[in-house]
Amino acid sequence: MPNVLVFAEARGGELRKVALEAVTAARRVADQVGGDVHVVLVGAPGIAGRASALAEYGADLVVVSEHPGFANYAPEATTAFVAERVKGGDYRAVIFSASQQGKDLAPRTAARLQQAIATDVTSFEVGADAVTVTHPGYTGKVVQTLRLVGTPAIVSLRPGAVSPVAKAGAGRTESVPPSMDPAAGRVVVTETILGDTKTLDLGEAPVIISGGRGLKAAEHFKLVEDLAAAFGNAAVGATRAVTDEGWRPHSDQIGQTGRLVSPDLYVALGISGAIQHLAGMRTSKCIVAINKDKEAPIFKVADYGIVGDVFDVVPALTAAVQQARQSSN
Amino acid sequence: MKIAVCIKRVPEMDVTFKIAPTGKAVDETGLKWDMSDFDGYAVEAALQLTEKAGTGEVHVISLGPDVVQETLRKALSMGVAKAVQLKCDTVPFDAYAIGTALAAELKDGGYDLIMFGKMSIDGANGVTQFVVAELLGLPLVHACSKLEIADGKGSARREIEGGGELVSFALPAIVSIDEGIARPRYPSLKGIMAAKRKPLEVRPAQLGEVRLTIETMELPPPRAAGRIIGEGAAAVPELVALLQNEAKVL
Numbered sequence A: 001m002p003n004v005l006v007f008a009e010a011r012g013g014e015l016r017k018v019a020l021e022a023v024t025a026a027r028r029v030a031d032q033v034g035g036d037v038h039v040v041l042v043g044a045p046g047i048a049g050r051a052s053a054l055a056e057y058g059a060d061l062v063v064v065s066e067h068p069g070f071a072n073y074a075p076e077a078t079t080a081f082v083a084e085r086v087k088g089g090d091y092r093a094v095i096f097s098a099s100q101q102g103k104d105l106a107p108r109t110a111a112r113l114q115q116a117i118a119t120d121v122t123s124f125e126v127g128a129d130a131v132t133v134t135h136p137g138y139t140g141k142v143v144q145t146l147r148l149v150g151t152p153a154i155v156s157l158r159p160g161a162v163s164p165v166a167k168a169g170a171g172r173t174e175s176v177p178p179s180m181d182p183a184a185g186r187v188v189v190t191e192t193i194l195g196d197t198k199t200l201d202l203g204e205a206p207v208i209i210s211g212g213r214g215l216k217a218a219e220h221f222k223l224v225e226d227l228a229a230a231f232g233n234a235a236v237g238a239t240r241a242v243t244d245e246g247w248r249p250h251s252d253q254i255g256q257t258g259r260l261v262s263p264d265l266y267v268a269l270g271i272s273g274a275i276q277h278l279a280g281m282r283t284s285k286c287i288v289a290i291n292k293d294k295e296a297p298i299f300k301v302a303d304y305g306i307v308g309d310v311f312d313v314v315p316a317l318t319a320a321v322q323q324a325r326q327s328s329n
Numbered sequence B: 001m002k003i004a005v006c007i008k009r010v011p012e013m014d015v016t017f018k019i020a021p022t023g024k025a026v027d028e029t030g031l032k033w034d035m036s037d038f039d040g041y042a043v044e045a046a047l048q049l050t051e052k053a054g055t056g057e058v059h060v061i062s063l064g065p066d067v068v069q070e071t072l073r074k075a076l077s078m079g080v081a082k083a084v085q086l087k088c089d090t091v092p093f094d095a096y097a098i099g100t101a102l103a104a105e106l107k108d109g110g111y112d113l114i115m116f117g118k119m120s121i122d123g124a125n126g127v128t129q130f131v132v133a134e135l136l137g138l139p140l141v142h143a144c145s146k147l148e149i150a151d152g153k154g155s156a157r158r159e160i161e162g163g164g165e166l167v168s169f170a171l172p173a174i175v176s177i178d179e180g181i182a183r184p185r186y187p188s189l190k191g192i193m194a195a196k197r198k199p200l201e202v203r204p205a206q207l208g209e210v211r212l213t214i215e216t217m218e219l220p221p222p223r224a225a226g227r228i229i230g231e232g233a234a235a236v237p238e239l240v241a242l243l244q245n246e247a248k249v250l
């Protein structure tokens, strides 16, 4: 029977939301082809405790590998482990998340197995003789439908493309040692640096508040952070002008050469709306722009625009959002 | 230090694309072309590494029809020593097909470092470098936003959600380059003149088997035109009402 294999991403001993998204997608495909969902979970000792959460979202079997060397991402040992699982089973598809880690692990695994891979897909369908996926290209200006020949098809799923839906699977677990020592790779992650873990990641936040050069100085990003805090479910983004100035880290950059995001709400503060910035956020469901120049191109894509000075409008907006959320609670 | 950089020729993105009559490609009429963004960063980073070391040279490779020679010449005018075109009529979409040809060219080149962009800006796959690494049996660090080479070893930083990973690796190796390392220099007039005399070799591409194909290409649905609701802080109450009642995001 054809099954579906999923790699569940964890960090710091916790599952990431993208892991539940990937399992949800796999459950749907498995139900369609009449197979089981098998999940690979690797991590430092203790990670096995997370298997039950995967079962709630549809895992029939969770294959767990615990090793202290899996505390940091171990690209080579993880690839070896996943590739071995793929070869040892009958899989129609192998699903990864197109997270920063999955963008590394998925193509490594595909190259090892010499199988076709489609990355960063927004949807996929398993047909009788091929898997077809949609994959945005040309900085999101074109949507490509791709056809993968061969079994298993390997895909990485864009974060946020599927919402996690609880649907219990059989939830058996099996513990398997790593196939190579995670600390012995030729490429070794010596340290994982985590910023403020209280703030949401750009790929996961339903709301993104982004600041541009109009903020004028690093310390004024307090305005952006305060508005994000008022929403409560928001992450902070930036333009390249801002990351070049060093006001925010490069990891906050949204656009053609930064992160591609698609939140429910994107608020652009003091951002002109250069084509390279729009490339990273134009698929957001609702866009708000605040800019003092009424001719700024950002207004062409903004559902709601306010012409005004960020130093006036943003504090007022922060207060109004706080109030709106208090009265709705 | 001997470095190779794989570069792809891509259309400039600041246009509204049209779909070709085949329905499987963009209409190329009137498009301008350049080196893919991240590949440009990789060329610059490679040049800076050899300049810092005071020794070594950088080669570039591009797979495609004769028009890629223009992109290769640009790299030569930036300061690259030698260029190779792996010639084929059309560039396949499949990274395995392309990577096979690149690996055959790179195999006996004696490179200490082979560099790629983290992904091509048109295809947006981010896969080719992994195929080459696997075929050549070399370690690979993907999406480096910082890179240092010293004493025959490399160290890099990769961006992850809300942080970064510090990575150490052995040479020879493959690295792919993310935003943050270097912006490509503009070729100088002297560089452009010198490039005309630099070697540009042309060999047939030994493409691998194709397993991933484009079925259709479409333009995403257009966004409705934007609307300005007012000026200054006075417009805030209306914005909040719209976010609550119309967009339902608050």
Ligand SMILES: Cc1cc2nc3c(=O)[nH]c(=O)nc-3n(C[C@H](O)[C@H](O)[C@H](O)COP(=O)(O)OP(=O)(O)OC[C@H]3O[C@@H](n4cnc5c(N)ncnc54)[C@H](O)[C@@H]3O)c2cc1C
Pocket: A211, A212, A213, A214, A215, A238, A239, A240, A241, A242, A253, A254, A255, A256, A257, A258, A259, A269, A270, A271, A272, A273, A274, A275, A276, A277, A280, A290, A291, A292, A293, A296, A308, A309, A310, A311, B037
């Ligand atoms: C190859 C390449 C790749 C690129 N990749 C990216 C990318 O990934 N992401 C990205 O963002 N950019 C990218 N860029 C850069 C891009 O072209 C723009 O330069 C950049 O997005 C501009 O950032 P900005 O909007 O913050 O600044 P600006 O364009 O300078 O705009 C600042 C805006 O703030 C407004 N403003 C000023 N003061 C105030 C105030 N007090 N109140 C309200 N509004 C105010 C101004 O009217 C203006 O519209 C790339 C460029 C190239 C060439």
Ligand SMILES: Nc1ncnc2c1ncn2[C@@H]1O[C@H](COP(=O)(O)O)[C@@H](O)[C@H]1O
Pocket: B006, B007, B008, B009, B036, B038, B039, B061, B062, B063, B064, B091, B095, B098, B115, B116, B117, B118, B119, B120, B121, B123, B124, B125, B126, B127, B128, B129
């Ligand atoms: N036709 C090509 N010629 C040379 N290098 C290429 C070509 N296509 C892709 N590459 C390299 O592989 C990287 C990843 O491309 P892709 O897998 O298409 O996203 C690019 O950034 C280039 O460094």
